[in-house]
Amino acid sequence: MTKRTFVxxxxxxxxxxxxxxxxxxxxxxDHIDFDNVESAEVAMHAQEFRxxxxxxxxxxxxxxxxxxxxxxxxxxMADLPKDKRVGHSGWVAQGNLRDGFCIFYGxxxxxxxxxxxxxxxxxxxxxxxxxxxxxEGKIYDLVQKNESAYNxxxxxxxAYKIPYNTYILENEGQYTFYxxxxxxxxxxxxxxAFKLTSVDTTWQMEKLHKSPTIMKWAAIKGNxxxxxxxxxxxxxxxxxxxxxxxxxxxxxxxxxxxxxxxxLLHDEKGKMTIMVVK
Numbered sequence: 069m070t071k072r073t074f075v076x077x078x079x080x081x082x083x084x085x086x087x088x089x090x091x092x093x094x095x096x097x098d099h100i101d102f103d104n105v106e107s108a109e110v111a112m113h114a115q116e117f118r119x120x121x122x123x124x125x126x127x128x129x130x131x132x133x134x135x136x137x138x139x140x141x142x143x144x145m146a147d148l149p150k151d152k153r154v155g156h157s158g159w160v161a162q163g164n165l166r167d168g169f170c171i172f173y174g175x176x177x178x179x180x181x182x183x184x185x186x187x188x189x190x191x192x193x194x195x196x197x198x199x200x201x202x203x204e205g206k207i208y209d210l211v212q213k214n215e216s217a218y219n220x221x222x223x224x225x226x227a228y229k230i231p232y233n234t235y236i237l238e239n240e241g242q243y244t245f246y247x248x249x250x251x252x253x254x255x256x257x258x259x260x261a262f263k264l265t266s267v268d269t270t271w272q273m274e275k276l277h278k279s280p281t282i283m284k285w286a287a288i289k290g291n292x293x294x295x296x297x298x299x300x301x302x303x304x305x306x307x308x309x310x311x312x313x314x315x316x317x318x319x320x321x322x323x324x325x326x327x328x329x330x331x332l333l334h335d336e337k338g339k340m341t342i343m344v345v346k
Contacts, residue, residue, distance in 0.1 A: 100294065102322070104346045105331055111344035112328070120302055120342060127308025130235045130246060132164030134313050137233065139193065140170035140186040147197045153183055160214045160236060166190060173202065173211050180211055210236060210243075217245035217264045220271045230257055230280060235309075242266060248306050249280050256314065257282050258295060261306030276304045285317070294322040294329075301327035308332075311340065 109117050137159060144153075155174030162168055165188050172183040184197045202208045214236050221227060233250040236243060245264040249257035260280025264271045276299065297307055303323055311321055311332045321332045322345065331343040 100345060102345065105343040106346060108342040108344050116302060123303065123305045124308045126305040128312055129237065130305065130309035131312035133161040133235045134233060135165050136163060136168045136170050136188060137161040143186055143195065144172055144184055147195065148184060156183055158214060158218060160210050171211065210238060213243045217271055221247050221262060221264060224273060228280060246306060248309060254285060255282050256285050256288060258310055276306050289317050292320040293318050297323040297325050301325050303330055
């Protein structure tokens, strides 16, 4: 059996790991046979697997938005220094780096306005860096809903003093907004996500994890990571999003739910595959 270095953590706020640790927390068993696994499609009930597969697709979309926002943010810092982003309030990213866009917007007494827009198509990026009106219709609605949802979250009292990234999905006029911790160059922050769903003129908020865990990249990068996860029996869409976002640094993640120990791994073709530790 190939020897692997692993880190086992439970969710607790501001847990700083100085080196690779092997501890049992968050209901994880004392011994885990990482080689005794089978496909989630076989190990789970059919409906559970279908739910996981659907949530994985949402996670993939959120990770696509993350990539767009990341590149666009780096470009904005070069194109428009922070002191010139008067009234900057937030951003909305949609799609992915093959077909997507990111709008940075501001807010003042006149309302919402566009600060910059970055469009992505087939590996190319175009930019528009100037204060302009937001176009009416879907774009304006996305920005308005994004601003409304984030303000709702900030005022909920649930936010920790950590960086957050935001994501928004729209389907037939219904909006779903995600708040997921963003890692830094020194620390990886996993878990700690929230989901907000539009209900009439307000928002319904769901806590997807008990709390975030903050770990030094030096302790976990390239290792097999075992962690506790969502509030339910299955992984949620934020779990999948965090895997896709960090899969190059953390390609082997084992995530404990209330019912399963689920492995997110690369298969022989380099694609993410869902396994269950028996």
